[in-house]
Amino acid sequence: MENPFKESPLQKLEDELLTQKEITLYFKRDDLIHEHVQGNKWRKLKYNLYEARLNKQNTLLTFGGPYSNHIYATAAAAKLFHFKAIGIIRGEEPVVKSETLLFAEAQGMELYYMDREMYRQKDDPMNIESLRVQIGDFYYIPEGGTNVYAVEGAEEIIEELNVPFDYVCTPCGTGGTLAGLVAGLRGEKQAIGFSSLKGDDTLTANVNALVKAYTGVEFSNFSINFDYHFGGYAKVKPELIQFIKDFKQQHNIQLEPVYTGKMFYGLFDLIAKDYFTKGSSIVTLHTGGLQGLSGYKEHFI
Ligand SMILES: *Cc1c(COP(=O)(O)O)cnc(C)c1O
Numbered sequence: 011m012e013n014p015f016k017e018s019p020l021q022k023l024e025d026e027l028l029t030q031k032e033i034t035l036y037f038k039r040d041d042l043i044h045e046h047v048q049g050n051k052w053r054k055l056k057y058n059l060y061e062a063r064l065n066k067q068n069t070l071l072t073f074g075g076p077y078s079n080h081i082y083a084t085a086a087a088a089k090l091f092h093f094k095a096i097g098i099i100r101g102e103e104p105v106v107k108s109e110t111l112l113f114a115e116a117q118g119m120e121l122y123y124m125d126r127e128m129y130r131q132k133d134d135p136m137n138i139e140s141l142r143v144q145i146g147d148f149y150y151i152p153e154g155g156t157n158v159y160a161v162e163g164a165e166e167i168i169e170e171l172n173v174p175f176d177y178v179c180t181p182c183g184t185g186g187t188l189a190g191l192v193a194g195l196r197g198e199k200q201a202i203g204f205s206s207l208k209g210d211d212t213l214t215a216n217v218n219a220l221v222k223a224y225t226g227v228e229f230s231n232f233s234i235n236f237d238y239h240f241g242g243y244a245k246v247k248p249e250l251i252q253f254i255k256d257f258k259q260q261h262n263i264q265l266e267p268v269y270t271g272k273m274f275y276g277l278f279d280l281i282a283k284d285y286f287t288k289g290s291s292i293v294t295l296h297t298g299g300l301q302g303l304s305g306y307k308e309h310f311i
Pocket residue numbers: 049050051079080154156181182183184185186187188269270297298299300
């Protein structure tokens with residue numbers, strides 16, 4: 011099969027603030043990998059799909075909310091690689107489906123809805139087994155695609171970087187992508203995650219556990235910043251929306267408000283506050299997720 015994926019270029023960003031603070035900023039454009047299977051969601055799916063094939067599983071089952079980038083990407087990847095896909099969606103079946111869910115269905119993903127209470131227990135092995143009894147056998151991919159195979163995929167981002175750098179930054183949800191970066195760095199340089207969710211210690215613990223599961227060791231050369239969640243997951247504020255619009259106008263690069271917009275807002279704020287020493291070189295990751303803009307139309311028209 012012809013490789014449907016494009017390379018992810020590394021671009022240098024030009025900005026007055028960067029010049030003034032003598033910071034070099036590169037942008038790793040994982041959003042350009044594929045129209046639908048883009049960003050960190052492809053990085054995290056890649057070795058899960060290999061693993062499913064290896065285990066002769068033809069059905070993928072995964073979880074997500076009604077606007078989930080992971081559901082969207084998994085549905086598209088399943089179609090591309092001829093897997094059957096099942097998506098278990100948090101909450102009741104909506105009267106009006108999100109564009110994300112409509113897209114997933116159009117790709118052939120079968121959707122089931124799970125009430126929020128049950129959804130909170132979804133990863134319990136007993137519940138996964140009971141799904142197998144109900145639906146038949148499947149390859150299980152956790153919510154957000156985050157597991158040890160996701161770490162293996164995200165690690166490849168580091169291998170692709172061909173410039174000198176001091177820091178690598180990513181937005182954080184489950185921490186799977188950050189774990190991949192930390193694994194790839196092998197103790198050198200610094201990784202910074204910008205959490206899209208309100209702070210809690212489980213995120214750092216998750217990253218440590220994932221890194222350890224994949225590499226066999228833990229590394230301390232990473233931190234997670236919890237100062238730029240804008241009220242919590244998927245919450246926005248006018249200054250964030252304005253920042254995304256200005257960024258688009260200046261750099262001709264689209265960010266989205268759930269992850270990449272918050273990270274860049276935070277990163278520029280830290281640069282303005284001299285968090286980084288002069289002469290630092292920073293790589294940031296565009297983790298994609300642009301389909302998520304469909305949930306924020308009223309802000310961007
Ligand atoms: C899912 C997602 C993230 C969060 O990645 P984790 O590996 O869960 O931390 C970041 N950015 C975008 C665009 C995403 O879709």
